Amino acid sequence: MNPYQAPLAEMKFLLEKVFDAPQTWASLPEIAENVDLDTAVAIMDEADKISRELIHPINRSGDEQGVTHQDAKVITPDGFKEVYSQYAEGGWVGFCGDPEFGGMGMPKMLGVLVDEMAYSACNSFTLYGSLTAGAALCINAHGSDALKEKYLPMMYSGEWAGAMDMTEPQAGSDLRNIRTKATPNDDGSYSITGSKIFITGGDHDLTENVIHLVLAKLPDTSGISLFLVPKIKVDDEGNLGEANGVTVGSIEHKMGLKASATCVMNYDGAQGYLIGKPNRGLVCMFTMMNYERLAIGIQGLGTSQAAYQMASDYAKERVQGVAAGGSPTGATSDPILVHGDVRRMLLNIRVLTEAGRALSVLTGQQLDIAKYGDGEAQAKANRYVGLLTPVSKAFLSDRGLDAAVTAQQVFGGHGYIRETGIEQLVRDTRIAQIYEGxxxxxxxxxxxxxxxxxxxxxxxxxxxxxxxxxxxxxxxxxxxxxxxxxxxxxxxxxxxxxxxxxxxxxxxxxxxxxxxxxxxxxxxxxxxxxxxxxxxxxxxxxxxxxxxxxxxxxxxxxxxxxxxxxxxxxxxxxxxxxxxxxxxx
Amino acid sequence: MNPYQAPLAEMKFLLEKVFDAPQTWASLPEIAENVDLDTAVAIMDEADKISRELIHPINRSGDEQGVTHQDAKVITPDGFKEVYSQYAEGGWVGFCGDPEFGGMGMPKMLGVLVDEMAYSACNSFTLYGSLTAGAALCINAHGSDALKEKYLPMMYSGEWAGAMDMTEPQAGSDLRNIRTKATPNDDGSYSITGSKIFITGGDHDLTENVIHLVLAKLPDTSGISLFLVPKIKVDDEGNLGEANGVTVGSIEHKMGLKASATCVMNYDGAQGYLIGKPNRGLVCMFTMMNYERLAIGIQGLGTSQAAYQMASDYAKERVQGVAAGGSPTGATSDPILVHGDVRRMLLNIRVLTEAGRALSVLTGQQLDIAKYGDGEAQAKANRYVGLLTPVSKAFLSDRGLDAAVTAQQVFGGHGYIRETGIEQLVRDTRIAQIYEGxxxxxxxxxxxxxxxxxxxxxxxxxxxxxxxxxxxxxxxxxxxxxxxxxxxxxxxxxxxxxxxxxxxxxxxxxxxxxxxxxxxxxxxxxxxxxxxxxxxxxxxxxxxxxxxxxxxxxxxxxxxxxxxxxxxxxxxxxxxxxxxxxxxx
The missing domain is CATH 1.20.120 (Four Helix Bundle (Hemerythrin (Met), subunit A))
Incomplete structure (x- = not known):
């Protein structure tokens, strides 16, 4: 049994028949020059292959081994570094990134499907690239040209990673209370001092550098500003220099997502660069946050699809009891798929997952029109993105937990055993209902x-x-x-x-x-x-x-x-x- | 903050005002001689103290350390052996047991409340005693006088534990397919050979002996019979003798309940004793299974209560945002309890938990009337027990997961961190929806x-x-x-x-x-x-x-x-x- 197979026919059907991607893309010249339906299908084939053959094999072992924090270094589980390197080389981190800085310029409408496959294969792994892509999006939207030129190519190529640093112990859902300070330096940069918690991918050994987007307060203001703070300083030629006063206090011990490094980050006079205007940090950060919110919805969607496949395979193989009106094959024991309650559970997961994929493709389409379109079409797409983003995040991640729990129930006692793998989906996807708001x-x-x-x-x-x-x-x-x-x-x-x-x-x-x-x-x-x-x-x-x-x-x-x-x-x-x-x- | 406080006023209210325990007990002479409302209240006070001060402190450490299998021995986490010894000495294992063999003869209507407190304090710990009590109930109902006299006093005293051995890899929900064999010996005993999986408390270091109730097939029959199979043989004077061919193949690695030993048990010509009639094993086992089904519902209920307390305490302490319409105290930040969505979550848990407790007390009451009553009252109670047992098991355990997940949501990001403890409730209670059917x-x-x-x-x-x-x-x-x-x-x-x-x-x-x-x-x-x-x-x-x-x-x-x-x-x-x-x- 192959453990994960991307639902490629479903994906193509949504793009081609339900949401008419060819027409959408034809109307957006910057997209049209990069992709058509045939190219998209070829890309999805490749994404399936990578998700199945490269990413999925490190999913269970990554959960068992987890991330460790040794000698001030954060170490990812065996295989993560090698797989991330191949993933980055394939251009997947910069998949929807700006071609001017080395991104592939692919539409989000296709990107959501590629992301779904990766999340189905491994929740923990996929977060590293997702946060990098989100940070790059924010820098591209609000950063200075100098910052863009210095950082974006290295982020789209996956050589450097990104992270989003907002939460502090006293400031979670309510960011007004953050205490991290930013003091202006003579050279136009800022000195950042403070602590952040729950920082996904805050540090790790996958990349040479981690580019943090940090919320902090300028002196004498209650406003919140956004700063780019690299873990390792970067000189004007783009070479890595000395450490930048960014250290990991500890890593969190979590219910799941054990191969994802969740860090307490300490900033001790770290050199940072303002992104966007002073005191407008939340507005800038929302560019990244909205991106991540959709991504986290897709984490739930990817989990749902993986859960369905596992439970459906099990229900066809596991023999127990006979069908209500007698075995359809005259056997003394039937596959449990004959039982109405098992079917009910599988169908619940299935119909919510397929409709969920439609929601993610529609949201991706509206993001593309909002980004690349113009006039009233663009304005309307922006309104729809506003409407659909919180729904995608919450409804898809809620259904992700439902799907994983329901699939676990199909497995009976075996679903509670770690080796089976379905309980990991429950633990990994649970966070999606919590983080990113x-x-x-x-x-x-x-x-x-x-x-x-x-x-x-x-x-x-x-x-x-x-x-x-x-x-x-x-x-x-x-x-x-x-x-x-x-x-x-x-x-x-x-x-x-x-x-x-x-x-x-x-x-x-x-x-x-x-x-x-x-x-x-x-x-x-x-x-x-x-x-x-x-x-x-x-x-x-x-x-x-x-x-x-x-x-x-x-x-x-x-x-x-x-x-x-x-x-x-x-x-x-x-x-x-x-x-x-x-x-x- | 005290981590767990039994809802004693609620419990007394249900007994006294809602279900009129004094009247029920007065009508059942065998109960009336053991307990009245004042005694029940004093017992609940003591059960609260033990749950809070003795059992709850080993809950988190037990989850972190887990059970280990070393040198053919199953080792429970630090503290479990000492706490179990005190718990047994207090008479809690034999709380509802038959006084003729050393049980305390307490009504189940009170027993469900005592069990709830213990499950609130620690799911894993409480299972060991629960399975022992269930096995004793089955032996008392269907075993010979000789078996009762030899085994029940040691089980009610908690010196020996009990386990229920039904599942095999190919026979889970459908027990027709079990392969474990029982061959008659000349002395009237049987030789048991086969393997069982998912055996809760199958072996451990809490007690000197484990008394297994094993489903097996007699030669040349498809019928299923029930056998008492001690881990260590017991001679006619009740002394422990040699090992009985009962060994642990391995222990399961599970999503939660890590301090509960879930064993693969191997029987290699182990000496066993028939309980009840040949080929009527399932009927006998149902005595234990129905007991355990209610117990597992109460596992869910106890989890719900613990989850409510943790989330409610957190919602009163955690300050974030201000109330819609302005802070009631004029503060710049309010406890999150002011927020409608937080209240909604807490109220969902609360009303389902309190009604769930009513269900458990009603079911306990009907069990008492079915056991100690007579005539039409007894017959009716038996019908109600039949009706209410599957509902108690399923509805209470489903609400247990809902409660734990909802409480975890109240904690936000902190709910995903192991140290907070709420995620353990989610993992521990998840199994209650699966096992015991x-x-x-x-x-x-x-x-x-x-x-x-x-x-x-x-x-x-x-x-x-x-x-x-x-x-x-x-x-x-x-x-x-x-x-x-x-x-x-x-x-x-x-x-x-x-x-x-x-x-x-x-x-x-x-x-x-x-x-x-x-x-x-x-x-x-x-x-x-x-x-x-x-x-x-x-x-x-x-x-x-x-x-x-x-x-x-x-x-x-x-x-x-x-x-x-x-x-x-x-x-x-x-x-x-x-x-x-x-x-x-």
Missing amino acids: TNGIQAIDFLGRKVTGDNLAALTEFVAECSEKLASLSQVDENQKAKVQALFDELIEVAQLVNDKKLSNPAIINACAVDFLDAFGHVVYGYFWLLMSDAASADVDSDFASQKRYLSDFYITKMLPRAKYHLTQVREGESAIMDIPEAFF | TNGIQAIDFLGRKVTGDNLAALTEFVAECSEKLASLSQVDENQKAKVQALFDELIEVAQLVNDKKLSNPAIINACAVDFLDAFGHVVYGYFWLLMSDAASADVDSDFASQKRYLSDFYITKMLPRAKYHLTQVREGESAIMDIPEAFF
Whole structure:
């Protein structure tokens, strides 16, 4: 049994048939010169090969061995350095990076699929490159030309890594309270002093240098600024010089993700360079954070796909009991796939994973239009990116844990044993619901800023576009279309209720945000399923079309009603949550 | 901060006010001579002290150190042997055991609360005693007088431990396929040969002997019989003799529960003694299994309580952000308990845990009446035990994982760090959904045997009694009563739909069982909340009554609608699950 096989047919189907990547790319000259559908397919084949043959083999051993901190050095598990080196040489770190500085200039719409494969293969490994790509994106968007020229080529090539340094012990979700200080030097640089915790890839032995993006405060201000702080100083010719006062205090011992170095970082007068304007650090950092938020959603998606494959393979091989109405083959024991409850679990994972992939491709597409498009198309894409990013992060990572836990259940007792590997998926993916802003924070961003912040303008626009598309589908059941449309309508109605109450009852946002995001996710997934089923039906007699019809029916019948439950929760409002005196907790 | 405090007031309230333990006990002479409410309260005080001061301190260190297998010996972590010795000396292993053989003869209605405290303190530790008590219960129910006299006193005293040996690599949920053989010896004993896997407490250094209850097949039969097989032989005077051909092949490396020894056991002509009749081993083993199933539900419940306490303490201490609408104290940063989403998470855990405790006490009460009562009261209690056992096992352990994961989310990034301890709860409690029959198996037992097996007789009887009680409540909102009653009615209606289809569509049981069990659990919890709110209102102005009203309102408003969702799932039936061809998975 091959342990991981990328769902290449699914991926191509989404690009070609569901979201019409060829048309999108043709409309964006900077993308069109780099890629077309055939190239994309060839790239995905290669990404599958690398994920399966290069990355996946170090997944289990990396978990068992973990990262160590010895003699002030952070050591990754055996094989990580060699694999990272090959991965970087293949250009994967700079896959969506700016070609002007050595990136491959690939669209994010394709990048999300490549990322999914890598996360399916190994959560821990893939983070190192993801943070590097995110840091590079931020430097490219907000850094000076000098910084870009000095750092980006080395980051896109994977020779240097990147990290994002925000959290301090007293400042997690609330960054106002950070204490790291930045003092101006005579040469225009800054001296950075302070401590950061939970820094993913804060230090390691994969690369010669680690480029930190550090939030710190300038003297006499409560504003937060962003600084580029290399672990090793870089001279004007780009050569590595002396150490820069950046040291690792310790590494965290975590539930999972044991091959990913999570560091306490200490800055002792380290030389840093301002990125963007003073006191505008959070705005700049959000460029990286939004990138990482989507990436972390894809961590959950990649986990879901890996979990499905493992559980589905096991359910076909493991023989136990007979089918309810008697064995279909007359055997005394059947594969457990005959049992309704096992099928139910597998289908739950499957339909949420496939719709999740549609969400990630759509979000990637909107990121591409926002970056490379112009005019109203670009402006609209920016609004959609704002709307979809917190949903991608939270809904995909929540479903990632659900998928891993459900798949583990399919394995029965064997799922609890480390050697089986499925429990590692549970431990590794659990963090995705927490870091880069907890999923509660994502939901509050979604409902508080993205949905009600503009009085439902972006949401209404997005839903109207979905509704129009839905109405145009000719190959799916009208009754199912009506069900999804009714829930879209109710979603807007409930959002309006919240919007009407947000000033008189400001606690409603925080108290109802998670349910609202979950409602949105489940309705949009219903829409995606009908889109996919319709698109597949072009070749109506194919197994592929038939599969999509069955799965779409399952989703609409069995999963879509969850949207209704979550909408009920939002309708009930905040009082049952907020009225209880604090002393009663 | 004290890390664990048993909710003693809650426990006493359930015994005294909600389920009227004094009246139940007074009606059962064998219980009445051992315990009254005052004694029960004193016992709970002591159990709290032991759980908090003795057991809880070895919880984290036990997880870090784990069990080891060295030189054919299984070694528990530091402190486990000493703590177990004190725990056994206190009589806790034989707490509900038969006084004729040295047990304390305490009611299970009290035992479930004592068990909950121990599981809250340490999942791994508590399993050793729980399996011993379960094995003793089975020997007492089905063993010969000679076996009882020889083994039970040493097991109730905790000097010897017990284990349950069922699973083999090819025989997990489906025990028909076990291969372990039992050959008759001339002296009336049997020679047992074979291998068992996943044996909790299969061997360890806590006790001098381990008494295994082993499922095996007699020659020339496909029937399964049950045998008592001691690790060390015991002579007629009760002295330990030579080794009995029982060895440990290896110990499992698991996701959690690392201080609990999970063993591969090998039997090589080991001397065993038949328990019960030949080929009736599963019936006998079910005595132990049902006991353990409730115990494992209580593992989930104990985890939920511990998770709530940890998360609630953290939410009061951790300062981050300000309340929506401004800080209530005018501070620049508030404890995160002010945030609606944090409150929502805590309340979710809280209301499910308190109702879960009611379920465990009710199940314990019915077990006591079934064991010590007579006539129709006993027969009815037996029916209720049949109904409630799979629900207690599955619903409490599912809520245990939910609680631990939700509490971990409250901790943010700190929840992913091992030192914080909350991630251990997630890892430790995850197995409770799997072992002693997966929760899918529990649900199938519930819907297939307990609900539809008697054409809804027991369910209808139970619901009618709940409805009558519900109608009699005078201190709760009539509208809330009507909501719960309507869901009880719908539950019966949906059960009838399944019952009507079970012959024509046999797959419906397996495919819809989990949703049906979840629907039942959520409706019954609504009923428990109204019972509790009503019972608390006797002292209407008290904080206790006020708390119960708020929590009950939260449950009815925010959690009860889940029952509706699950009922919808059952109504939709099995076709969306079963129609999909196997090749499409």
